Amino acid sequence: MGEKHKGLALKDKVTIVTGASSGIGREIALTFAQEGAKVVLSARREAKLQEVAREVLGRGGESLVVPIDVSQETQVRAMVGEALREFGRVDILVNDAGMGHWGPVVDFKTEDWDEVFDVNVKGTFLCCREVLPAMIEQKRGRIINISSDAGKIPFIECSAYCAAKAAVIAFSRCLALEMLPHNIGVHVICPGYVDTPWYDNDPTAPDRSRMLKAEDIAQLALYLASLPSRVLIDEIVIQPRGMAMG
């Protein structure tokens, strides 16, 4: 990387991105790599991650593919260990991996509820917990958690997802307080509709041409990741003009 990455916003910053195989996470990984970050690409689908890795390489960047399920403690621990072995440090963590199940509470399945919480909430917690010792030791770090506007406002037949994303917001704000003395910034982004593969098999999806683009979230994440450590921003809601939900 060396000379050619001089002047880039995230030059040599080691960044773990979960959910990097698709949509917002993929775009964040590519944007960060373009800005000089060494990106650890994580999600379950290895073939998709390898595609992103090739794209990173094509743009002159460096990456490490680590396929894991974020809800599995041992896999998360192994991923952080691999990142530290390869790059020696972790400067930024982006918790993007997420999923949902939808339906009325009256017949919502317990296993669906558990999966929504395991991926969105427990996955975020595990990834944060596992990178914290290295960040605390380094006396600096940046964590960006992707929640949703659904964590702030109700959507019908969306109870598990809304509750999980609200939990991500509450968790992030508590962690931000705990990390103040360690010079580690914790931000949470709450997007409204973003046009990603999330909606590929959803016939009820609203007009995708009116949604935000993944690059809108990636630019916001880049802004947060590049802030000087004196700046404290906890939560940002970003919605498409014309589809804002209040």
Ligand SMILES: NC(=O)c1ccc[n+]([C@@H]2O[C@H](COP(=O)([O-])OP(=O)(O)OC[C@H]3O[C@@H](n4cnc5c(N)ncnc54)[C@H](OP(=O)(O)O)[C@@H]3O)[C@@H](O)[C@H]2O)c1
């Ligand atoms: N699109 C929207 O309108 C919108 C709005 C607000 C918030 N969000 C949030 O933004 C994030 C990204 O969503 P997206 O729109 O980019 O959707 P997407 O294209 O479906 O991407 C979801 C990502 O999460 C990963 N993932 C899911 N379950 C996982 C697991 N158990 N372990 C590891 N990775 C897992 C997927 O990778 P694998 O399948 O390869 O594991 C994929 O990379 C999610 O947290 C979502 O809740 C999206």
